[in-house]
Amino acid sequence: MKAHHTLLLLALVAPLALLARTPGTDDNAIPAGPSADQATTAKLVHGLLSDSRYAYRPRALDDALSQDIFKRYLEALDGGKLFFTAKDVARFAPYRTTLDEALKSGQLDPAYAMFALYKQRVDERSTYARKLLKQDIFDFSGNDRWYYDREDAPWAASSAELDKLWQQSVRNDWLRLKLAGKQPEEIRKTLDKRYANLAQAVAELDGTDAFQSFLNAYTGSIDPHTDYFDPRSAERFNQSMSLSLEGIGAQLQKQDDVVVIREVLPGGPAIKSGQLEAGDRIVGVGQGASGTMDDVVGWRIDDVVEKIKGPKGTKVRLDVIPPEAGMDSKPRRVVLVRDKIHLTEQAAKAKTITIPARGELPAKRIGVVELPGFYQDFEGRRSNNDDYASATRDVARLLAQFRAQKVDGVVMDLRNNGGGSLAEAVELTGLFIDKGPVVQVRESGGRVSVENDRAPGVAWDGPLAVLVNRGSASASEIFAGAIQDYGRGLIIGETTFGKGTVQNLVDLDRWPANEKPRFGQVKLTIAQFFLPGGSSTQNKGVVPDIRFPVSVDASEFGESTYDNALPWTRIAAVPHTRYGNFTPLLARLDALHDSRIAANKEFQWWSQDVAEFRAERARKYVSLSEVERRAERDKDEAKRKQRQAERKALGLKLDPLAVDSSDDGLQAGERDVVADAAREKAAEDRPDPLLRESAAILADATALLSDSKQLSAQVLPETGKATHWAE
CATH class of the missing domain: 2.30.42.10 (PDZ domain)
Known part of the structure; x- marks a missing residue:
């Protein structure tokens, strides 16, 4: 079977209330069971996920998998354990080992029953929260805490225990608004509307939501990156x-x-x-x-x-x-x-950073390509449209501009780039290497194929760096890993996400040959990828040559956090050119980097903020003491003002959000839409010390190699003469 599109994408799970829904539905009551199309879809998905001809790691749909599906479905419905009680979960207990039969037969009544009770419980909690607003519980003189992280907490034993949890949650919401300067009546009105909107949003969920959420509990039990899309989500x-x-x-x-x-x-x-x-x-x-x-x-x-x-x-x-x-x-x-x-906002963009002269090191102009994803218009490419969207085509155009501007080096900024098209990952790598293997793909049967850049020549043969972080995943890791294996450029930043699997989009309507979409699509894991050197990025990710402080711990975010992720492994390397070996250069680059950031206020502030953020996350609670919270707020406000004053005194770029970046206590949808959008735009223009430091590191490398023929000979061997690092 040949599926539609080969993808390397970090799947982000949408909140339950934002899942696709069937239009024009007036009655949002959850049906007792699936529609005929949903029953057929469940059987089709089961056929895919249990067959080694399709799935990379098929799993038999048995009682063991049923228990896994049950657990993940509960997490999808109530991951914070704020709606169901232990009694509710016990009521669902008979379903633990019967969901496999439900999927095979298409009779998904248990899933719909659980979803219906979820809607009921949310409505009850919303009603309770709104009643609390009329009570005298908003005294913040004690030392109470709201433990918001309940992932590992037991289910509440009773409704009374849930009441206590909701009291603390509502009090925290009230305190946030109070600290933002809101008066009691305004706070009460805001929160009453918030809790009413929560109930309304969940009340609007219907059988389509129940079905998609349950099927994704099934697909997620196979592996972290297999997903079901109903027709609207697929679109x-x-x-x-x-x-x-x-x-x-x-x-x-x-x-x-x-x-x-x-x-x-x-x-x-x-x-x-x-x-x-x-x-x-x-x-x-x-x-x-x-x-x-x-x-x-x-x-x-x-x-x-x-x-x-x-x-x-x-x-x-x-x-x-x-x-x-x-x-x-x-x-x-x-x-x-x-x-x-x-x-266009999601397409590749370019900017130029000037790194001033430092002692004997000359000034350098570094071009930056910001690439948010490895996008491609699959249909447009198949139809031979001249203007189809392609990350590679857009980046090639930007590199041509950099050549015309005679920049001294290029930084590819792949921070938070979750991946995309495998073809784009291969072709984009080809802009920087002159033909050769980019990625090895191992299928479920063990067969290994090699995806090569077959286009002669390069779009950029000068100094190159790739900036990554923990949010750089999949196709980003193929690109960064291949550049590292080839010795073509420096990798800078944090260790990447660690997603080393390949997905295809499988259209479930292709078998019945439907005129209109009825069954949706499955993003199915079909293979594992390996770099030219034979290493997988799975779980381990790509480790940078020059490392920045870790902003997100590997235990909190990344492939390593999934309990059913594939393990790291390696296979044999394939022959590939080694343009350079940066090892002899790294100690000197690290020393220059350390010296520079010791005097770089923006980088120091960022490091401080990261350390504080991680400490707060590790705490997993917030204080409900007004004195303590106000002291924290005042401290943060003083810090922002001091930093802005220092920026002004030092001639640094001012932070457009520093004037009013304190917590306003509001949620998305409660703020003024126009002002919120303007604030989001302004955030794009905030100082970016990591990007600037990456450009400075690349400038250091070019200067050091230009100044020392001996070092250049060590770093850039004969096979590397196709690139022009040291000119």
């Missing part, structure tokens, strides 16, 4: 990979009962029309130039998005109310023609 996933969609070009956000425009995107119909702006509230949607308008107030955001999106060239009508007007105001009618929207 969104493909849009994220292609960086394009067809619609009006607006980023939307739910606020209370209304969908609000958070941002109008460049080049789209919304911004071109001049009739829509951030903060506008959408209260009605209609298809075509005339006809019925659907009142979408109170709708779920994905249902509103589904109504607004549509084929290029078609019309959509929107009724909007501006942010300054009351909700009872007469809406303004806007008619737009849908178009293809390119999501």
Whole structure:
């Protein structure tokens, strides 16, 4: 079987309340069992995951796996253990060893029963939290604590025990708002709406949510990166990979009962029309130039998005109310023609950093490519579209600009790049090496194939560094690992995520040959990848040549945190060019790095913040003492002001968020949409000491190699003459 797309992606699990849902559903009661299509889907997924012809590590669907699925489904529903009691979990106990039979037969009634009780319990907790707001429990003079990390805690023995937990949680919410300067009545109003919205969001979940959540408990029991996407989720996933969609070009956000425009995107119909702006509230949607308008107030955001999106060239009508007007105001009618929207904010971007002269080391200009993902428009490439989205094509264009600007080196910034297309990982590596193996792929039967860069020549043959962190995963690790194996560039930062497996998207509608999507897709682990040198990145990740302080502990984030992750292993290396060996250079680079950061305020502040953050995370609780919390808040505020003053005195770039970056006590959707979007944009312009230090390290390397023929001969052997590090 040949699946659609080969992927190397770090899957991020969406919160349960944000899963895709079926549009146009008025009654959100959880059905007793699955629909006919869902029953068929469960059987198809079982066929895939239990067959070694498809899955890299198939597992028989038996009682042992059933218990694993049960555990993961409970975690998906109530990972914080704030809704179910031990009695509820005991009530589910008969399902522990029967979920395997339920999946095989497509009779998923137990999953729907658990989901229905989850909805009931959330409603009960919301009601209880709202009642607490009327009680006299908001005295913060004692030494109480709210232990928010309940992953390893036992289930509450009773509703009364849950009551105590919720009292502490509500008190913490109240204290946060109080410290932010809010008055009691305003706090009470904000929190009452928050808890009501929680109940409403979960009440809107339906059988589609129950089904997708349960199937992902099954897929997640096979391995951490196998996922099920229902048809709507699959469409969104493909849009994220292609960086394009067809619609009006607006980023939307739910606020209370209304969908609000958070941002109008460049080049789209919304911004071109001049009739829509951030903060506008959408209260009605209609298809075509005339006809019925659907009142979408109170709708779920994905249902509103589904109504607004549509084929290029078609019309959509929107009724909007501006942010300054009351909700009872007469809406303004806007008619737009849908178009293809390119999501340029998520594409590769370039900037240049100038590293000033330091003693005998000359000034250097370093080009930076920020790459958030290894994206590719699979359909566009198959159709031979000239403008299909491709990370490699975009980076090649940016490298051409750097060549024209005659920069002295290039840093590839792959921080928090979770991966993407395997083909893009191979082709992007080929921009820096002149043909050769990039990654080895071992299938379930043990067969090993080699993915090669077959394109002669390079797009950049000068000094190169790759900046990574714990969020750099999968395709990012292939690229960084191959660059390291080839000795083509320096790897700088933190040890990467450690995801060393390959996934394919399998379309479940291909077998029945459905005209419209009915069954969804499975992102299925089909292979494990190995670097040219034979090492896997699985679990261990890529270890940098020059290391920055660890911001996230390996026990908290990364492949090593998954209880069913594949172990690290290695296979035989394949012949590949060794352009350089940076080992003789690393001690001198480390010494220069240590000397520089000792005088680098921004880097020191970042290191301090990381240490404080990790200490707070390790504590796993927050104090409910107002005196203690206010002292912490005042200390943080004083620290921000002092740092900003020092930046100004030293002529450093000011932090655009330092003026007001204290905790406002609000959650997403409670803030002013326009102000929040502006703040998010401003955050992109904050000082980035890690990126600047990476550029400085690369500048050091180029200067040292240029100054010493002996060192250059050690680091860049004869096989490395294809690159021009030391010119």
